[in-house]
């Protein structure tokens with residue numbers, strides 16, 4: 001007796017869904033079955049949105065943020081921004097929470113990741129050469145390292161700091177402050193957070 005499984009079309013859909021980040025085999029099956037249960041319009045709209053994004057969106061050659069074909073990069077086109085300050089972040093998605101604060105008016109540079117030897121990600125895999133080029137070409141006076149505070153983020157910040165300080169002695173290199181979360185008391189903070197909060201204290 002033949003072993004019964006999903007039809008081939010559904011197996012193909014599950015195989016594709018499994019390749020999405022954060023989607024395991026069980027979730028892929030669940031999504032596939034959910035999609036089959038939806039009307040054709042939904043699948044059509046989803047497929048169109050995916051095709052449109054894939055065709056129209058790419059990384060801006062200068063800053064690495066999302067750029068729409070025909071429209072260009074809205075960050076680089078914004079002449080109101082302070083070209084003297086660049087905030088370096090890991091991913092283009094990191095720009096959005098910083099923008100929502102409304103506190104930063106400079107430019108950005110998205111590295112496309114961070115140095116992670118265990119995942120085979122070396123400095124050459126990141127958009128570091130274009131950052132150096134940008135600083136060398138322009139009127140950049142400060143680079144803010146807005147990379148993560150975990151081990152790989154620290155390694156990336158240290159690498160960039162050494163590299164940029166060596167190449168541009170007059171460049172101010174800063175790091176986003178790390179410390180206590182807003183609204184949190186000391187009793188809830190872990191040791192590393194407290195250590196960094198003490199280390200990064202500022203005069204009032």
Ligand SMILES: [Zn+2]
Nearest residue numbers: 060063073076
């Ligand atoms: Zn750009």
